[in-house]
Amino acid sequence: MISKISPSIEASLADVKDGATVLVGGFGGAGMPNELIDGLIAQGASNLTVVANNAGNAEFGLAALLKAGRVRKVICSFPRQADSYVFDGLYRAGKVELELVPQGNLAERIRAAGAGIGGFFTRVGYGTELAKGKEVREINGQMYVLESPIHGDFALVKAERGDCWGNLTYRMAARNFGPVMAMAAKTTVASVHEVVELGELDPEVIVTPGIFVQRVVKIARSTTAASGIKS
Amino acid sequence: MISKISPSIEASLADVKDGATVLVGGFGGAGMPNELIDGLIAQGASNLTVVANNAGNAEFGLAALLKAGRVRKVICSFPRQADSYVFDGLYRAGKVELELVPQGNLAERIRAAGAGIGGFFTRVGYGTELAKGKEVREINGQMYVLESPIHGDFALVKAERGDCWGNLTYRMAARNFGPVMAMAAKTTVASVHEVVELGELDPEVIVTPGIFVQRVVKIARSTTAASGIKS
Amino acid sequence: MSYAKLSREQLAARVAQDIPEGAYVNLGIGLPTLVANHLSPTKEVFLQSENGLLGMGPAPAKGSEDFDLINAGKQPVTLLPGGSYFHSADSFAMMRAGHLDIAVLGAFQVAANGDLANWHTGNPDDIPAVGGAMDLAVGAKQTWVMMELFTKEGACKLVEQCSYPITGVGCVSRVYTDHGVFDVTRDGFQLIEAVDGLSRETLTSMIGVLIR
């Protein structure tokens, strides 16, 4: 019998290689897979490209990964936050490369990778610095920019419940980038608060079908902390 | 208080104009909004472009609409079925135009319309008759075809449950094209078997958020009949 | 003749007044967030949040915050009955394809052709961050800007051409300010109303770009 349940965070991340592209879910603290990021720090892979909406808060999660010097490049929409001082410092010191992408283009580029789309035309960004050098085209009287897919070697996703086939549900706004990132990576590792028996998740309400998930690892339930805002 | 609940099928389709493009959900009999199609026949709009996966079975639903002479053009992936004789006859007689689209490209083109994507590159269809005349491009060593969005004036969608904000859930494989068609039309009319109180649908399990639905109309529960297969 | 600029709350109330019942609206982070507090409880408006919420409700009571349920500004919110959750690609599909009726955004500058600048000061030492600003700017059926008319240094934020890096081309249709409301037309800015006590002529003369 197939089981994608991983015995530990350590086991679930053992094969992340130096130079890998890692998609990391979350928007603010919601859906941020902090336990998996801590596991990645312990695992030791370096020279990573991290794709995420934000670039870390305070000194935990992504910020800790950045602080540990493991990240070569960040692809994200909103690195600057009230408590993003680790990223800010590395960026100003030229120690981390930044590719800034409008949030919807980021989500769509990740989905494109997960859906086998080679590129797509979007109006978002046209005429701005963030579309500099990109192919543009007029379609039905409006100007569009060609955007390309963003593939991941790994995706680290925080879900709520999962089963041994890798099916996932999420919790409230912690869903955000999880479903599209799970589609776009060669290996998707999902942390869940509950592992349930096969068939316990109603097939109508599964958000991420197991085909998109390679490993599921149970973590202790914790309360999502505030992050990214001025306290 | 906003309510998208329509008093009748008649009221929900009153403003379909001649020449409209109508997206029609369903795969085989599952998700086929037969009651709405009957309403459209009664309403009288003609010269329609119908976008659907199939092109009608026996003499009900889409086949009846075709038989009534209301359809100028069909955009679909699989018109030929064991019981598609109405379409077959009209097509052979040159009385209906056919744009044949691979099923996944069809779904993705409809989604593109619903997601504001101006066009996308897909490998599907490259080198085949169905990509004739379309722009092609090599991306990372593979050949892609540029496909364009398919917008609808109306979408007719069969759902399971709905509320006054237009939120929808579906039933099993009857989901198929419903969610993407609802996104892609100016006016989406959804038939549901149950209208529930606001808040009764768990926000985690709503498949089509109400923003994509303009009208919800209750229909009697009926059992989906077999269609499209040799009996 | 004297006039008083609108306070931030008054400006939020002024914007709220123009949002029609049944509208799907995204309120950008910062000043636009205040609009939610001024929507009449008898006028049903659907608030969308880019991080995957539709039917966003008010802030939760102190002590019952849940940071899995936050808005685009990462502040805790609630979900109304009838609300729904969805993933980021679906959320931005909503935006990009014009399903939202109105996006209300803050701005550094708005140009006479409707160009919006609100994401980057252009200062090379600033950490750039764009979030959903560019998506919202061009996606909604109407993009409204809500801002103080002048910078702290007294420069007018309605301009002939943006000097800051732009967020979207020709995307703004209306500008609500603490001095008055302007439409962006084919022929540039048109003054819709000035605040009480401020004549159209005076207001027009305070602005360094042609106002019709």
Added chain:
Amino acid sequence: MSYAKLSREQLAARVAQDIPEGAYVNLGIGLPTLVANHLSPTKEVFLQSENGLLGMGPAPAKGSEDFDLINAGKQPVTLLPGGSYFHSADSFAMMRAGHLDIAVLGAFQVAANGDLANWHTGNPDDIPAVGGAMDLAVGAKQTWVMMELFTKEGACKLVEQCSYPITGVGCVSRVYTDHGVFDVTRDGFQLIEAVDGLSRETLTSMIGVLIR
């Protein structure tokens, strides 16, 4: 020396034997559908159906058919515990991006370069219909064809170049037939095995295209 061609069921069993445990598989309509009946119950394989099912189970008992739960051939099926439903765009995303390990498809012809023809006879009087054939042909990690080696008229369906309109370019990696199994390599067809009693030489000589 005499040999017996594989029956349809034997051919289905032969294909089933090569599907590894844990594989995500789409079985095309027609002949490939039979493969499901020959998958060992001790070998867990995930069946996907283009109309929005993953974890498809066997046909339901007579009398408990539900035509909201059908396969790509519109026949009633069941869903296994752990199965899920999703919409058509998500279903074809699964296919197009190579999330499926194997697509098993019927064919009119397979060419030495891996081109597949299985959607249209090219007869102008036929109603064309493509369904998910083109999506499946190029989407899965591996595309296997399953067919009788010869037409009723005796023409070999392994060809130098397809005479029928093609479904996908260079997409087939393996061909299972009632006479033997072939790989499609850079250098054309390679015979993997011939059915019992049929020598490699004899089989090769029956085919009008070079077999390595």
